[in-house]
Amino acid sequence: MRQPPKHQLAKAAITVWRLSGIITFIILMVMAGALTYIAYRFEWPWFIGTIAISLTLLEAMLHILIIPTIRYKRFRYEILDEEIYIQRGLLIVTRTLVPMTRIQHVDTKQGPILKKYNLMTVTISTAATTHEIPALPSEVADQLRNDIAVRARVIDDD
Amino acid sequence: MTDQHKLHPLAMLLFFFKIIKNSIWLVISGAIFIGSFDINELLPDQLQASPVMFVSLFLLVIIIVFGFISWLKWQRLRYMIHPDALQITQGIIVRHDRTIKTKNIHSMNVNQHIFHQVFNLANLKIETAGSDVNVDGELKAIDFELARRLKYQFTNDLPLDDVTAFAAPHRLEDDKEDWRSSIYRLLAAGATTGRIGTLLAIAFVLPTELSSYLPADIYQASELWVLKQSIVVWVILVTLYLIFMIAIGVVSFMLKYGQFTLRREGDYLIVKHGLIEKKETQLHINRIQAITFKQNLFRMPFGWYGCYVDFAGGEFDAKAEGRLLLYPLLRRREVTPFLKQWLPEYDLEDMALERTESISYFYRMIRFSLLVLIPSSIFFFFYVRWWLILTIASLLFVRAGCYYFEYRLKGYATRGAVLRLEYLYRFSRCLTLVKRKHMLELNRIETPVMKKLQVCHLKFAVMNNFVGQHFNYRWISESQMNKLTDWFHKKNNER
Numbered sequence: 134m135r136q137p138p139k140h141q142l143a144k145a146a147i148t149v150w151r152l153s154g155i156i157t158f159i160i161l162m163v164m165a166g167a168l169t170y171i172a173y174r175f176e177w178p179w180f181i182g183t184i185a186i187s188l189t190l191l192e193a194m195l196h197i198l199i200i201p202t203i204r205y206k207r208f209r210y211e212i213l214d215e216e217i218y219i220q221r222g223l224l225i226v227t228r229t230l231v232p233m234t235r236i237q238h239v240d241t242k243q244g245p246i247l248k249k250y251n252l253m254t255v256t257i258s259t260a261a262t263t264h265e266i267p268a269l270p271s272e273v274a275d276q277l278r279n280d281i282a283v284r285a286r287v288i289d290d291d
Numbered sequence: 292m293t294d295q296h297k298l299h300p301l302a303m304l305l306f307f308f309k310i311i312k313n314s315i316w317l318v319i320s321g322a323i324f325i326g327s328f329d330i331n332e333l334l335p336d337q338l339q340a341s342p343v344m345f346v347s348l349f350l351l352v353i354i355i356v357f358g359f360i361s362w363l364k365w366q367r368l369r370y371m372i373h374p375d376a377l378q379i380t381q382g383i384i385v386r387h388d389r390t391i392k393t394k395n396i397h398s399m400n401v402n403q404h405i406f407h408q409v410f411n412l413a414n415l416k417i418e419t420a421g422s423d424v425n426v427d428g429e430l431k432a433i434d435f436e437l438a439r440r441l442k443y444q445f446t447n448d449l450p451l452d453d454v455t456a457f458a459a460p461h462r463l464e465d466d467k468e469d470w471r472s473s474i475y476r477l478l479a480a481g482a483t484t485g486r487i488g489t490l491l492a493i494a495f496v497l498p499t500e501l502s503s504y505l506p507a508d509i510y511q512a513s514e515l516w517v518l519k520q521s522i523v524v525w526v527i528l529v530t531l532y533l534i535f536m537i538a539i540g541v542v543s544f545m546l547k548y549g550q551f552t553l554r555r556e557g558d559y560l561i562v563k564h565g566l567i568e569k570k571e572t573q574l575h576i577n578r579i580q581a582i583t584f585k586q587n588l589f590r591m592p593f594g595w596y597g598c599y600v601d602f603a604g605g606e607f608d609a610k611a612e613g614r615l616l617l618y619p620l621l622r623r624r625e626v627t628p629f630l631k632q633w634l635p636e637y638d639l640e641d642m643a644l645e646r647t648e649s650i651s652y653f654y655r656m657i658r659f660s661l662l663v664l665i666p667s668s669i670f671f672f673f674y675v676r677w678w679l680i681l682t683i684a685s686l687l688f689v690r691a692g693c694y695y696f697e698y699r700l701k702g703y704a705t706r707g708a709v710l711r712l713e714y715l716y717r718f719s720r721c722l723t724l725v726k727r728k729h730m731l732e733l734n735r736i737e738t739p740v741m742k743k744l745q746v747c748h749l750k751f752a753v754m755n756n757f758v759g760q761h762f763n764y765r766w767i768s769e770s771q772m773n774k775l776t777d778w779f780h781k782k783n784n785e786r
Contacts, residue, residue, distance in 0.1 A: 230733040259731040261752045261759020
């Protein structure tokens with residue numbers, strides 16, 4: 134684990150994370166707005182609404198502007214001969230080495246936003262932990278899943 | 292011999308207790324509801340009675356219904372012993388027929404509760420790879436001799452139904468001697484177990500809570516009496532009180548782990564303990580994922596270790612954190628012989644430890660000092676007393692001592708496929724041994740500051756019967772991390 138892994142996610146990942154950030158922001162904003170209206174209607178202290186809205190705005194700023202880029206920069210993966218090597222994190226960076234022989238199953242999944250950009254999430258499970266490689270191009274994800282499955286089996290067979 | 296067998300009738304009682312235990316809150320709330328509800332309004336004059344009558348009637352009906360269900364359960368449960376499998380058919384309305392092949396069985400555990408001991412019976416628990424009791428098999432009450440026989444046949448890979456092959460010597464010839472815990476050892480273990488800390492905490496809180504539970508006059512009278520006594524009496528009373536609390540801990544420990552015996556049969560380790568409930572746990576050595584020797588705060592001055600193992604599969608016991616106590620108390624010099632005899636693959640003799648880099652301790656000390664000094668100096672700006680400064684200074688001093696202690700004790704070593712880690716975890720000194728092939732993954736964690744200092748955390752997980760056991764080994768240098776990674780990489784070449 135001297136060098137970080139080689140591959141990065143698809144560039145569209147940033148857009149996807151921003152989009153989901155925007156959706157969360159809209160939901161939170163509606164809730165904050167409702168709270169502000171209730172506070173105004175029942176003459177609660179004015180700071181309740183202010184805090185709710187400013188927290189939502191702060192959250193939006195983090196999740197739409199700042200976090201996606203850092204996350205994209207940090208996240209890296211590499212499929213080695215006998216291991217999967219993943220790096221993730223924002224401030225605290227974690228590098229994980231999962232041997233193929235310990236992998237129990239590999240899943241791919243795709244939500245509506247990911248589908249629009251033709252991306253997929255690959256989940257790798259061991260007996261005790263799961264690891265995610267989010268937002269890979271569909272073809273790469275499928276390839277990767279099959280690849281891991283084959284290698285895990287080949288090594289297991291001996 | 293594929294006859295259908297029934298459990299011993301005692302199983303009915305055990306089923307009954309289990310149903311009661313599972314539905315106790317429902318029964319209690321039902322009784323309360325009936326007690327508070329005025330049924331008399333709904334009844335003709337001749338049937339009117341006091342609420343006590345109705346509640347007892349309700350309880351009687353419950354007991355009869357539950358008793359009937361237990362009887363049905365017992366009546367409908369049959370087990371068959373095939374040469375290579377155990378078949379259990381059960382269920383009152385929906386019949387479940389489960390055949391458990393011997394090759395899928397992980398272990399057979401023979402437990403004897405006090406009821407079993409009266410009739411010379413036993414509870415046979417069959418564990419497979421799943422962690423669900425409903426998936427595994429359990430024969431609640433069968434003849435003790437039969438249980439032992441089945442277990443013997445299973446352990447030695449003999450056909451299960453071939454009971455004549457069972458010979459009296461329960462052990463194999465080449466087995467080494469059992470380790471039996473002496474009563475003194477168990478007493479020492481009981482007096483220094485982590486539970487003592489909890490009991491002492493209760494001991495301190497209890498007197499202050501008493502005032503709200505005792506009637507006021509009794510409390511006042513006893514308070515007056517206590518205040519009249521001399522200091523010597525006080526000291527004696529407090530000592531007696533503390534000894535009493537510790538005794539509770541020791542007695543409960545003794546009841547659970549009394550007559551502790553560790554034995555090896557073929558590839559199985561057998562742990563037996565318990566005074567009231569005799570438990571016998573069978574563990575195939577291949578299921579062992581990691582071994583931890585643990586020294587809590589009370590045991591540190593004596594250098595005593597408790598030995599725990601993490602193992603894969605089996606029923607999850609939340610109280611034990613998924614770990615099994617392999618031996619209650621070991622002196623420091625006994626650890627090596629213990630491993631040599633029981634788990635020779637993990638032998639740690641002459642395994643030189645490599646200490647962690649000291650720079651991270653300086654960094655943590657500086658970080659801690661800043662966290663303490665900045666707020667306190669702001670505070671001192673407004674209010675300053677010499678004893679406050681002294682407190683802060685001694686706090687820093689103690690912290691530094693802790694870091695030095697941690698530095699002295701922490702270390703790692705690898706030999707062959709075994710990794711040995713020594714570290715502090717929740718005020719306990721731990722020594723963990725884990726094989727490379729059991730480590731599911733290797734994590735390297737670092738923050739920007741740690742990157743500058745060239746240190747990182749190591750984290751890995753092993754399988755157990757629940758979500759896995761995670762080990763953190765923090766603040767090691769990058770070069771050590773690289774060495775460990777290389778060691779971890781080797782795995783696939785020499786599986």
